Structure formats: structure tokens, C-alpha cells
Amino acid sequence: MAPPAEGPADLVVVGLGHVGLPLARSASAAGLRVLGLDVSARVASGLGAGRSHVGGVSDADVTAMLGQDFRASTDPEIVCGARTVVLCVPTGLVADGGPDLAQVEAATSEVATRIGPGTLVVLESTSYPGTTEEVVRPLLEKGSGLVAGQDFALAYSPQRIDPGNRKWGVENTPKIVSGYTTDCARRAVAFYSPFVKDIVLAKGTREAEMAKLLENTYRYVNIALVDEVALYCRQSGIDVWDVLHCAGTKPFGFGRFVPGPGVGGHCIPVDPRYLAAEAERQGFSFRLLDAARQVVDAMPGHVARRALGLLDEHGVRRDGARVLLLGVTYKPDVADIRETPARGVATVLAESGALVTYHDPYVDRFHVGGTALPRATGLDEALTSADLVILLQPHACYDLGALGRLDRPLLDTRGAVTGRFVTTL
Ligand SMILES: NC(=O)c1ccc[n+]([C@@H]2O[C@H](COP(=O)([O-])OP(=O)(O)OC[C@H]3O[C@@H](n4cnc5c(N)ncnc54)[C@H](O)[C@@H]3O)[C@@H](O)[C@H]2O)c1
Numbered sequence: 001m002a003p004p005a006e007g008p009a010d011l012v013v014v015g016l017g018h019v020g021l022p023l024a025r026s027a028s029a030a031g032l033r034v035l036g037l038d039v040s041a042r043v044a045s046g047l048g049a050g051r052s053h054v055g056g057v058s059d060a061d062v063t064a065m066l067g068q069d070f071r072a073s074t075d076p077e078i079v080c081g082a083r084t085v086v087l088c089v090p091t092g093l094v095a096d097g098g099p100d101l102a103q104v105e106a107a108t109s110e111v112a113t114r115i116g117p118g119t120l121v122v123l124e125s126t127s128y129p130g131t132t133e134e135v136v137r138p139l140l141e142k143g144s145g146l147v148a149g150q151d152f153a154l155a156y157s158p159q160r161i162d163p164g165n166r167k168w169g170v171e172n173t174p175k176i177v178s179g180y181t182t183d184c185a186r187r188a189v190a191f192y193s194p195f196v197k198d199i200v201l202a203k204g205t206r207e208a209e210m211a212k213l214l215e216n217t218y219r220y221v222n223i224a225l226v227d228e229v230a231l232y233c234r235q236s237g238i239d240v241w242d243v244l245h246c247a248g249t250k251p252f253g254f255g256r257f258v259p260g261p262g263v264g265g266h267c268i269p270v271d272p273r274y275l276a277a278e279a280e281r282q283g284f285s286f287r288l289l290d291a292a293r294q295v296v297d298a299m300p301g302h303v304a305r306r307a308l309g310l311l312d313e314h315g316v317r318r319d320g321a322r323v324l325l326l327g328v329t330y331k332p333d334v335a336d337i338r339e340t341p342a343r344g345v346a347t348v349l350a351e352s353g354a355l356v357t358y359h360d361p362y363v364d365r366f367h368v369g370g371t372a373l374p375r376a377t378g379l380d381e382a383l384t385s386a387d388l389v390i391l392l393q394p395h396a397c398y399d400l401g402a403l404g405r406l407d408r409p410l411l412d413t414r415g416a417v418t419g420r421f422v423t424t425l
Contacts, residue, residue: 008081009035011191013088014107016043016072018266018336019124019159020088021054026170028065030195036072037079037110047072055163055335055362079114084191086122087111087136088159093270098277099128101135108136112143120153120187126271128213128278129206132156133180149181155188156205158212163265164334174198178208216271217289222257223268224292227299230259230425241415241424259425261392261413262299262341264330269296269339300344303413303425307345307390308352310409310423316387319353324376324386326403327393328360335362342392343368357382361397383408391417 010032013024020036028034038044046053048071050063062070071078079085089103104125115121121140123132132155137148148154157177162168175196179185189199202208226244233240240259248256263269276289311321328342329335337343346356346368358366359376366373376382383389388409394400394416403410404419412424 008083009033009078010082011035011084011086012037012079012082013086014038014079014111015087015089015103015125016047016054017088017090018054018163019161020086021047021052021057022161022170023086023088023124023159024070025057025061025065026195028068028070031068032194034065034068034070035078035082036070037074037076038072039074041074044072044074056165056169076110076114079111081116082119084120084122085111085115086124088124090266091125091127091270091274092266093273097273099274101127101131104131105135105139108139109143112140115140115144115146115152117146117151118153120155120184120191122155122157122188122191124157124159126158126212126216126267126274127209128274129209130278131209132178132205137180149184153184153187154180154205155184156208157188157192158208160212160215163336164331171195172197174200176200176202176208176211178202178205180205213271213275216267217275219257220263220268220272220296221288221292222255223260223263224295226257226259228295231302234425244415258415259413260299260341261303261345263296264338264340264342265336266338300341301348303341303390303392303411304345304348304352306423306425307349307388307411308354310411311354311388314387314409321354322385322387323349323354323356324382324389325356325358325373326360326389326391326398327395328358328363328366328373329393329395332393332395333362337363337366342366345390345392346373357386360393361395 011027011034013020014037016036016038024034024036043053047062050059052059052062087107089107091104092100094100123136137154141148146152155178157175160173175192177188177192177199179188185201192199230240247254272289276286279286308318311318325342328340329337330340349356357374357376359379359382390411392413394414400417404417404422406421408421410422412422415424
């Protein structure tokens with residue numbers, strides 16, 4: 001691992017993952033002296049050797065960052081003297097499905113003892129309204145002996161990055177920025193302005209936190225809506241994809257969402273739970289979220305049962321049937337399998353005795369219930385030896401025309417393929 005460069009940094013990014021690394025890249029490209037802190041030695045040493053572990057950030061990007069004096073380290077001492085510290089650590093769920101702020105708390109406490117007068121600390125992790133002021137602020141004040149808004153600046157700025165999106169990145173996606181005080185907000189705007197084109201100033205940190213949750217909850221609820229519409233259309237003999245095409249031509253008042261095998265990733269299935277849990281704590285019930293969750297959570301099982309029905313229709317015994325999953329990531333053309341619905345699909349199929357394999361150029365290993373699912377590397381061979389193919393994610397590398405010409409059943413969960421043996425959701 002490369003040693004941390006000498007002297008204090010303009011910016012220390014804490015948590016060099018899907019959010020932190022692109023942020024570090026943008027700030028570094030804008031000429032800021034950036035250091036990165038991560039608890040993972042693998043992450044820090046990989047970056048030090050010029051290797052990116054995040055899709056959308058290339059090895060060449062990391063090499064360019066290293067050329068700009070970027071260093072990644074596991075040593076929290078690199079925070080000392082930094083002008084700005086941005087926290088980009090995960091916010092997951094605890095076993096009962098509630099918010100898990102353990103990593104935000106751990107990172108904040110590490111940082112707290114190392115900030116000084118004048119430091120700007122920004123939280124970018126997604127969380128419920130109140131996290132910045134009620135969770136992060138007390139930890140920073142306790143660890144540093146300084147007062148937020150007086151001795152150091154505190155801000156919240158949600159990250160909107162969309163992994164795999166080539167059009168919208170850190171620089172050109174409008175960024176919501178908020179501060180604990182007006183001065184804190186001003187500091188945060190000044191920090192982001194050199195590398196983010198449009199800044200949207202929120203009234204306060206709670207508004208900014210809530211705005212992020214609204215954005216992802218909006219996606220969640222609308223995905224649930226089109227999933228349920230797809231189930232209804234199927235029962236009623238209506239082509240849901242044609243419905244979506246027609247409705248999608250309305251130039252106002254309709255945002256197009258598409259059905260699929262379920263939601264995944266680290267945001268869409270998780271963030272609405274932050275909102276629901278915090279609201280519940282305050283005695284408020286988000287009924288729409290409960291309904292959406294029921295629909296979305298049922299989709300992988302629905303896909304698996306459709307697949308089993310197709311096997312029956314084609315006279316293939318479920319027990320021992322060879323089922324090939326195409327694309328096990330949570331969305332096309334990313335390498336992320338967190339919360340992927342493919343896991344639920346594979347589980348139900350395997351429980352029914354099917355021999356499930358997968359093909360995915362982005363995923364070397366895919367575990368389901370503690371067992372590694374066999375991976376097919378040669379696509380053509382895998383397709384011709386399967387009794388049933390399920391297209392979960394239409395990665396750009398898949399030839400959809402060729403899939404449509406297959407001489408065996410294909411269940412297309414994305415409405416991407418047409419063909420004689422193709423069945424859609
Ligand atoms: N992934 C996305 O598309 C996305 C988009 C917008 C917002 N977010 C939010 O951003 C936050 C970060 O998500 P992510 O996807 O980048 O996570 P990630 O898992 O990709 O990366 C987080 C990194 O933080 C490191 N880390 C954990 N605890 C740490 C600590 N105490 N100190 C230093 N490093 C620590 C981990 O080792 C990891 O490398 C989450 O709140 C997430 O909800 C994610």
C-alpha cells in the first residue's frame with residue numbers, strides 16, 4: 001500500500017466505495033488534494049496499486065488520481081488537518097429491517113477526534129431526517145470538544161450517483177447541499193462548486209435528508225405499481241409492455257417505470273425502510289410503503305413460479321431441470337449483486353429441485369444460501385444445454401435477437417426479447 005502523502009489534504013473521503021470513489025475522482029480532477037480513508041485494507045491497497053474496485057471508475061482514473069497526489073489509507077490519522085471531510089460509508093439495515101447506522105457512527109467517531117477548528121464535515125450517506133444533527137453532530141462535538149456551527153462546519157449533501165449511468169455523474173447531476181447553519185451551508189456550497197455544475201440549496205439538513213429518501217421512495221413505489229400492473233395484465237391477457245409503451249408517450253404527468261424480477265442494489269430496497277422506520281418511531285404510518293414492499297418482495301418468487309410453470313408446460317420435470325439465469329446483478333451493466341432479486345429467484349427454483357446455473361460477465365462468484373451457484377462461462381454452450389433460460393438483466397453484451405431465436409423456452413423478465421419460445425412477465 002502506498003503511504004499517505006505528506007501534509008494535510010483539501011479533502012478526505014471516508015469510505016471509498018460506489019459513492020466515495022467517484023467523489024474523490026471528481027474532486028481530484030478539479031485540482032483538490034484528496035486523500036481517502038477506508039477500513040478495508042484490500043480497498044486501500046488496490047487503489048494504491050492503481051486498481052479500481054468500483055464500476056464506472058476505471059484503473060486509468062485511479063492512476064490519474066494517484067498522479068494528482070491521491071492516496072488511500074486505512075489509517076484514520078490522514079484526517080488530521082484536512083479542510084473538508086466527507087463521510088460516504090454504508091447505511092444498511094439491521095436484522096429486523098430497521099436502519100443500521102453503526103458504520104456512520106464508527107466513521108464519525110474516528111473522524112471526530114481528528115478534526116480541528118474550521119474543518120467542514122459533510123455526511124453524504126443516505127439516512128433518515130435528523131441523522132446529521134441528532135446522530136453525527138453529537139458524536140463530532142463529543143470527540144472533538146468543538147461546537148458545530150461555531151468551531152467547525154457541518155453539512156449534509158445526499159449522493160445521487162447512478163452506477164452504470166454514462167450520462168449523469170458527480171459533475172453534471174444537480175447536488176442538494178444543506179448546512180447545520182447558514183454559514184455551514186455556505187461552506188459546503190463553496191466546497192462542491194469547483195466540481196459540481198449545479199448546486200441546489202436546501203432549507204436545512206432535514207429537508208435534504210428527506211429529499212433523498214423521497215427520490216428513492218418514489219422509484220420504489222412506482223416500480224411496485226408497474227410490477228402489480230404487470231401481474232394484473234398477465235391475468236387479464238393484456239400486453240403490459242404495449243401498455244407501457246402507449247402510456248409512456250404522454251409528454252407530461254407520467255414517468256415511465258418498467259416491471260422486473262424485483263428491486264436490488266444498496267438504495268432502492270433499503271432507503272424506503274429508513275423512512276418507514278423513522279416515521280413509525282414518531283407514530284406515523286407510511287401505508288403506501290408497506291403495500292409497495294409486499295408487491296416488490298413477492299416478485300422474485302413470482303418469476304420463479306412462472307419459470308416452473310413453463311417447465312411444466314414444456315413437459316420438463318422440475319426435479320433436475322437445467323435452468324440458466326442470464327444476468328444476476330441488480331440492474332444491467334453494473335457489477336453489483338447487493339440485494340439482487342436473482343438470489344430469490346434462484347432460491348425458489350433450487351428448492352423445487354431445479355439445477356440452476358448462471359451467466360453474468362460481471363459476476364465471478366454468486367452465492368445463494370451459502371452455496372456457490374455454478375457459473376457458465378461459455379454463453380452459447382450454456383444456452384444450448386439449458387431446459388429453460390431466464391433473462392433477469394439484459395446486459396448490453398447479450399444479443400437479444402439471438403436470444404429471441406432460441407429453440408427452447410425463455411422467460412424474459414424485462415420485456416427485451418421477442419421470439420417464438422419467449423414468454424414475458
Ligand atoms: N451505491 C449507490 O449507488 C449509492 C447512491 C447514492 C447514495 N448511496 C449511499 O451512499 C452511502 C455509501 O454507499 P456505497 O454504495 O458507496 O457503499 P460501498 O459499500 O460501495 O462503500 C462503502 C465503503 O465504506 C467503507 N467503510 C465502511 N465503514 C467505514 C469506516 N468506519 N471508515 C472508513 N471506511 C468505511 C467500506 O469498506 C466501503 O469501501 C450509503 O449510505 C448509500 O445508501 C449509494
